[in-house]
Amino acid sequence: MKQKQIEEEKRMHKAVGILLLAFTSAIAGIVSIFVPGTAGKLAKWTFFGVFAVCIIYLVAKRKVRLKRKENERIGKNVTELFFDWIRSEVSLDIEIEPPESGKSNEKMALDTPPKTTPDDRIKPPKKPQNILPPLLKKEINILLGQDKNQENIYWIPENERNWNFVIVGTAGIGKTQTVKAILSEFKKSKIPYIIFDFRKDFILLNGAQKSDFGRILDLNNISINPLDLDVISPKDQKYQISDIINLVYNLGDLQLGIIRKAIKASYEQKGISEEDNKTWKIEPPTFTDLQINLEKLAEKADSRTKTSIEGIFARLDPIFDYKIFSAKTNLPFKEILEENIVIDLGILPIENLKAIVCEFFLRKLRYYLNSLPESIYPKFYIIIDEAHRLKYEKNSSIGQFFKEARKYGVGILLSTQDPVDFTELVYNNLGGLMSLQLNEPKYAKKISEHLGGDIKWKEIKNDLSSKFSAIVKFTSAPNAIKLKILPYFKRE
Ligand SMILES: Nc1ncnc2c1ncn2[C@@H]1O[C@H](COP(=O)(O)OP(=O)(O)OP(=O)(O)O)[C@@H](O)[C@H]1O
Ligand SMILES: [Mg+2]
Structure with missing residues (x-):
């Protein structure tokens, strides 16, 4: 009730303010026409001044309203959004220049982002709040390599329709080195991530609990109960x-x-x-x-x-x-979302066991993320090298993640030698697709469809034979870009 009264009063004050401005402007306008000399000039400037203030106010209000619409999910009030707008306008002048090539910064060529479809079996969507304010948001500029003119090529997830990225290529051609290079860039940007490491590619062989890529989460110390009923009947x-x-x-x-x-x-x-x-x-x-x-x-x-x-x-x-599924769920979600974590699936003896651990782990993580405020920035990455070991149907955990990751502020980075295993669900939710050489015509054909019309499948099969030669297509750019990847072992 009291709140309502305050709202009423605010509205009254606003109306009185607008009337006063309109009245002053009208009087000044009339005086400027009929009164000559200094008084007339003064009145004229008053008229223009008031007019300018009104225009600025209306433009700012419209911008705020548009921004609010765009960010409806954030739940900020108009004042906060207004100040966000002012801050973002001001920060334009002091922002570090975008990467030289700016190739992935080109205007969006594709349609607007697809609506994420929340799994209606997950209960109930919470009111979003508490996202990173614009000035605290982390810049993610991932240096991938250079094009033939020695221009740097960057992947900037935030510029893309989606934050997910897929790397495909035949065995030994450089996928893992590319993933590692990207991870080193994530680390520089302080972006937390979790890697599901199927082959101990990201683990130091001396058995240390920390690899170059993060802390190794000991599978013996965690448990997941897939039968939990926290969000589902x-x-x-x-x-x-x-x-x-x-x-x-x-x-x-x-x-x-x-x-x-x-x-x-x-x-x-x-x-x-x-x-x-x-x-x-x-x-x-x-x-x-x-x-x-x-x-x-x-x-x-x-x-x-x-x-x-x-x-x-x-x-x-x-x-x-x-026994990993035989006890109460015990997963350090907070650490997972704040650190760089490596899940060493290589310690599991059987491929299907690795896949099911990954499935139930991702499912639990998805439910946990669903309980957090939504985000409009990428703030966490899930990485799966050897991604062909999982299934990508819409009822799989990674399939669900692909559809919903963006609303959680999550990006997914996959790398595989078998691009046919990915369902259309994966290709429809990508911000970037990178192909190294694919020897198998069936694979090359599939990927050429997704790289855009100008890339022929034979180019993917025949012209990328040297290691780390690649073609990348971003949703923000109309054409694919040919580049030489800078592998991890060549980075400082
Ligand atoms: N530390 C290093 N120094 C020099 N060359 C390296 C190093 N690590 C990898 N390479 C080279 O990079 C190539 C690509 O390796 P990478 O592991 O990235 O391939 P991949 O596509 O992931 O292969 P796979 O399909 O078997 O997983 C290797 O064949 C090797 O020649
Ligand atoms: Mg590899």
Whole structure:
């Protein structure tokens, strides 16, 4: 009520102010016409002065309104936005010059950013606030290499329709060196990131807990409970978890049904019912309960079902043995989002196990990010070298991330030798695509489609044979750019 009164008073003061200005301006205008001499001149200048003030006020108000529209998600009030605008106008003069080549700074050539589609199964979107103010935002200018005129080529994520970046290239051609070069630039810009390292490419071989690229998060000291119910109902969880297991392990229909049944039974044993949301606060089961319930189902099963369950165990045994999903979730989210972290998946013995750890880790991270304020700047990167080891369907964790990363202030950097594995979902959500040589015509053709019409697939196959020769296409530039990447080992 009191708030309403204050608002009313404010509106009154504003109206009185505007009327006074209009009145002064009108009087001054009339006086300037009819009164000669100094008084007339004074009145004329008063008229122009008041007029100018009104125009400045209206322009500023419009800018603020436009900015507000653009930043609706931020939740700042008009005054804050007005001062942001003033600060950004002022800072234009003192900003460091953009990188020389400025090639990725060219005007946006493509359509406006696609709307991110929040997963409606995630509960409820919070009011955004607390984003980095414009003057504190971190500049990210990633030096990639040089073009044939020795001009530096930069990737500036913020200039792009999307902050995600993909590197493709045949084995041994320089992908990992390029990823490392980009990481060294992230470090210079103090951008936190997490690397999922499938092959110990980012780990020092002396076993130190810190690599050149960040702190190694010991997988023995963390746990993830995929069955948590912090943001999702038990029924949805049952379908999502079984879908992810299916994506990684290619289950049959019968096996998928059995896993769903075992997940449901695991919740029910803990007193959690799909129908009664009051029970969803109860401590959830873990994969140990899932394992026990699968064993129980096998005891009572006919021979066909028994064979199916044996098939499940043959695939999932490493998950149960490794125990990473058998305890309460214990992930240092704050450190992950503030530091440079390397997840050493190389310590896991089986490829599918690496993939499922990565899947559930990313899923948990996504839910955590969903609980934070949104961001309009890239403030954190997820890096996956050897990205072909994951699946990119829309129900996979990385697939979901691709659609939503931007609203979380997250960019994704992928590198792969198998670009056909990426779904259109990946290519539709990219800000930059870099191709090194691709020997396989099928791959070269696929990438030429995405690099733009002027790049023929045979160029990708035949003209990039020397290491670190590449073509990059940004959404902000109409044409792809040919360049020589400056590899990590040649950087200081
Ligand atoms: N420290 C270094 N000094 C000199 N040359 C290096 C160094 N590290 C890598 N290289 C060269 O860079 C090339 C590219 O290596 P990189 O690991 O980036 O390839 P890749 O595309 O990631 O290969 P893969 O598909 O096998 O992962 C190597 O073949 C090697 O010749
Ligand atoms: Mg590599």
